[in-house]
Amino acid sequence: MATTKxxxxxxxxxxxxxxxxxxxxxxxxxxxxxxxxxxxxxxxREIMLKRQQKIFFQISGAGHExxxxxxxxxxxxSHDWFYPYYRDRGLCxxxxxxxxxxxxxxxxxxxxxxxxxxxxxxxxxHPKLNIVTGSSPTGTxxxxxxxxxxxxxxxxxxxxxxAKVDGDYRQFKDVTFEGDEVVYVSCGxxxxxxxxxxxxxxxxxxxxxxxxxxxxxxxxxxxxxxxVNTPGGNISQVVRGFPNFHFAEVDGTDVLAxxxxxxTSIEYVRxxxxxxxVHGHVIRPYSHSLSDxxxxxxxxxxxxxxxxxxxxxxxxxxxxxEGIVDEAALHEMxxxxxxxxxxxxxxxxxxxxxxxxxxLQYLYSxxxxxxxxxxxxxxxxxxxxGKPGGGEKTMADLINACLKDEMKRDQRIxxxxxxxxxxxxxxxxxxxxxxGKGGVFKxxxxxxxxxxxxxxxxxxxxxxxxxxxATGMATRGLKPVVEIQFFDYIWPxxxxxxxxxxxxxxxxxxxxxCPVVIRVAIGxxxxxxxxxxxxxxxxxxxxxPGMRVVFPSNALDANGLLRTAIRCDDPxxxxxxxxxxxxxxxxxxxxxxxxxxxxxxxxxxRLGHDLTVVTYGALVPxxxxxxxxxxxxxxxxxxxxxxxxxxPYDWEAIANSVCKxxxxxxxxxxxxxxxxxxxxxxxxxxxxxDNLDAPVKRVAAKDTFVAYQPxxxxxxxxxxxxxxxxMLELAGY
Ligand SMILES: Cc1ncc(C[n+]2csc(CCOP(=O)(O)OP(=O)(O)O)c2C)c(N)n1
Ligand SMILES: [Mg+2]
Numbered sequence: 001m002a003t004t005k006x007x008x009x010x011x012x013x014x015x016x017x018x019x020x021x022x023x024x025x026x027x028x029x030x031x032x033x034x035x036x037x038x039x040x041x042x043x044x045r046e047i048m049l050k051r052q053q054k055i056f057f058q059i060s061g062a063g064h065e066x067x068x069x070x071x072x073x074x075x076x077x078s079h080d081w082f083y084p085y086y087r088d089r090g091l092c093x094x095x096x097x098x099x100x101x102x103x104x105x106x107x108x109x110x111x112x113x114x115x116x117x118x119x120x121x122x123x124x125x126h127p128k129l130n131i132v133t134g135s136s137p138t139g140t141x142x143x144x145x146x147x148x149x150x151x152x153x154x155x156x157x158x159x160x161x162x163a164k165v166d167g168d169y170r171q172f173k174d175v176t177f178e179g180d181e182v183v184y185v186s187c188g189x190x191x192x193x194x195x196x197x198x199x200x201x202x203x204x205x206x207x208x209x210x211x212x213x214x215x216x217x218x219x220x221x222x223x224x225x226x227x228v229n230t231p232g233g234n235i236s237q238v239v240r241g242f243p244n245f246h247f248a249e250v251d252g253t254d255v256l257a258x259x260x261x262x263x264t265s266i267e268y269v270r271x272x273x274x275x276x277x278v279h280g281h282v283i284r285p286y287s288h289s290l291s292d293x294x295x296x297x298x299x300x301x302x303x304x305x306x307x308x309x310x311x312x313x314x315x316x317x318x319x320x321x322e323g324i325v326d327e328a329a330l331h332e333m334x335x336x337x338x339x340x341x342x343x344x345x346x347x348x349x350x351x352x353x354x355x356x357x358x359x360l361q362y363l364y365s366x367x368x369x370x371x372x373x374x375x376x377x378x379x380x381x382x383x384x385x386g387k388p389g390g391g392e393k394t395m396a397d398l399i400n401a402c403l404k405d406e407m408k409r410d411q412r413i414x415x416x417x418x419x420x421x422x423x424x425x426x427x428x429x430x431x432x433x434x435x436g437k438g439g440v441f442k443x444x445x446x447x448x449x450x451x452x453x454x455x456x457x458x459x460x461x462x463x464x465x466x467x468x469x470a471t472g473m474a475t476r477g478l479k480p481v482v483e484i485q486f487f488d489y490i491w492p493x494x495x496x497x498x499x500x501x502x503x504x505x506x507x508x509x510x511x512x513x514c515p516v517v518i519r520v521a522i523g524x525x526x527x528x529x530x531x532x533x534x535x536x537x538x539x540x541x542x543x544x545p546g547m548r549v550v551f552p553s554n555a556l557d558a559n560g561l562l563r564t565a566i567r568c569d570d571p572x573x574x575x576x577x578x579x580x581x582x583x584x585x586x587x588x589x590x591x592x593x594x595x596x597x598x599x600x601x602x603x604x605x606r607l608g609h610d611l612t613v614v615t616y617g618a619l620v621p622x623x624x625x626x627x628x629x630x631x632x633x634x635x636x637x638x639x640x641x642x643x644x645x646x647x648p649y650d651w652e653a654i655a656n657s658v659c660k661x662x663x664x665x666x667x668x669x670x671x672x673x674x675x676x677x678x679x680x681x682x683x684x685x686x687x688x689x690d691n692l693d694a695p696v697k698r699v700a701a702k703d704t705f706v707a708y709q710p711x712x713x714x715x716x717x718x719x720x721x722x723x724x725x726x727m728l729e730l731a732g733y
Contacts, residue, residue: 075212115507214278536701
């Protein structure tokens with residue numbers, strides 16, 4: 001429990017636990033009141049600062065203090081893990097967050113421990129206390145909390161995996177774990193409507209994870225009342241069927257009732273019996289935020305009833321009526337707390353903001369640069385003579401080989417996704433009744449059999465579940481290398497992929513990081529793949545700061561780039577073209593267990609001097625075919641650049657080539673408009689205009705979906721012939 005600054009005169013025997021107070025001492029009770037009052041005072045001070053335009057947003061924890069402080073004094077900072085939401089000021093204060101830290105965030109100061117001035121107030125983050133950076137989207141915290149709990153369990157089982165190892169991301173990740181740790185995660189009543197909330201309950205239940213779910217039910221989600229969000233208006237009744245849980249429903253404005261319910265729940269979780277779910281009925285006396293006026297949708301009578309349940313006035317009355325403390329002492333404590341908050345606010349308001357030009361800091365790891373020479377190694381066997389980059393292994397083989405090598409080398413790697421395991425019922429494997437699946441494209445084949453079912457396993461059929469859990473695991477130091485079965489089905493994970501994974505390092509000012517690798521089977525040319533098995537869409541992710549995007553075109557590059565992705569310290573989306581998995585083009589011999597290619601280094605597939613083609617993925621073999629025909633039929637020499645990584649990309653290679661050939665074509669499989677090529681073409685026009693002898697051309701898919709009928713599919717997707725025609729036009733300009 002945090003120490004009190006003020007020492008009020010407490011009734012006799014302040015240290016003696018009292019049974020009717022659930023074992024709390026009078027001193028504890030006064031300390032709880034202190035934290036509750038402090039929480040409310042900070043909210044009040046922030047509201048004042050907002051009115052003075054010294055802060056720019058305010059959202060309060062008012063009405064939630066009893067439940068939150070009770071949770072905070074029962075849980076253990078720097079031991080348990082915390083995924084709170086914006087109403088959890090009381091919890092964070094009880095864990096050790098100071099008023100000054102909170103107010104520094106409110107003003108957006110450089111010294112704001114949570115985000116360095118990047119996030120709104122009440123977006124808690126405190127690496128030392130294990131309070132994990134939270135975002136604004138409602139509900140995205142749940143699956144990350146699941147992953148966090150899984151990571152703690154994993155490290156208990158594989159303590160050796162926690163060791164720091166030089167040469168990769170592990171040297172920058174301190175791993176801590178405790179045998180009886182609890183992962184706390186909370187939300188409001190409205191947020192229980194989010195799908196990810198339900199996904200997290202399913203996984204916590206299935207895996208009996210040591211998690212404490214707290215739903216703070218103030219009966220409103222901004223203006224939407226609880227019965228609109230929750231069937232029957234009571235979340236406790238709805239979740240009751242989840243196996244393995246301990247459930248508690250409590251008046252969250254009553255300190256002792258909250259304390260008792262949370263205590264029993266936390267004991268259940270700590271004992272390893274499974275997760276607990278605490279539903280606290282609280283109030284929201286200050287509207288949703290300072291931007292909301294609840295008078296517009298709540299009548300006065302309803303608001304008056306709430307006032308009567310205010311946890312602070314109720315608990316104050318209780319302390320006095322029980323004779324635990326007298327009025328004068330309480331009053332003195334309150335005045336002191338008011339002064340403390342005022343002092344903190346004055347300090348915060350005078351604090352400097354982040355220096356101009358620092359906004360790019362911590363988008364990526366400041367420690368490990370995947371474009372550096374440290375990620376450049378030679379293959380143990382050069383490509384076979386007579387075959388350009390050629391050899392006997394397919395891209396599928398060499399991705400599988402890389403995963404195997406890396407899992408052997410790094411115990412922190414876990415692999416999961418849909419169908420990636422050999423067989424979830426692993427006794428079938430052990431008894432050799434079945435051979436095992438290992439992915440719908442067999443890329444993870446044999447990994448579960450080789451490394452065990454706690455390192456390679458199937459996820460539920462839920463993409464947000466895969467990415468959200470991976471993010472939570474990586475925050476704790478694991479290296480999840482997860483699979484999205486088809487790019488076409490990545491969208492349920494979009495919230496995690498856009499608002500969470502790539503933002504965590506930046507928004508926490510380098511307080512947390514989550515270097516996950518997401519392997520995604522992508523692309524068309526499947527003859528019958530149709531709309532939902534042919535999609536590209538890489539530019540959606542290159543348009544997301546904080547995410548590395550890789551798109552190899554051949555077996556050797558896939559192997560070397562995947563190894564870099566795994567060993568690096570950033571989130572990586574690794575796009576694997578399904579059509580290239582087993583193509584004859586670009587096969588290569590196994591390059592050994594340490595082969596790496598740095599990010600941001602293009603490969604010149606073919607030297608030329610008349611025009612340049614900038615491309616990647618499945619357009620590489622098509623452009624190569626077109627280039628050979630140009631040479632043969634028109635004596636035009638084409639330089640072909642395979643970008644290999646799309647973020648970062650090799651601008652130098654593009655610029656050097658364009659300055660040599662003065663004509664350039666950007667080709668990709670994804671749709672033309674607003675595509676990846678638009679950016680490259682715009683930059684060439686902008687920076688290399690004086691070197692151009694012709695307009696920048698683009699070849700890409702038509703701006704539509706991919707049709708099932710193969711002839712129509714061919715018409716939609718860019719073919720070698722389309723590239724050839726564009727080359728011809730460019731050469732003749
Ligand atoms: C995904 C998402 N949708 C909408 C919002 C806007 N929003 C912020 S808070 C909120 C209401 C949340 O209500 P509840 O979960 O009951 O929490 P409370 O604020 O009442 O504590 C909404 C709609 C958001 N932040 N995230
Ligand atoms: Mg609510």
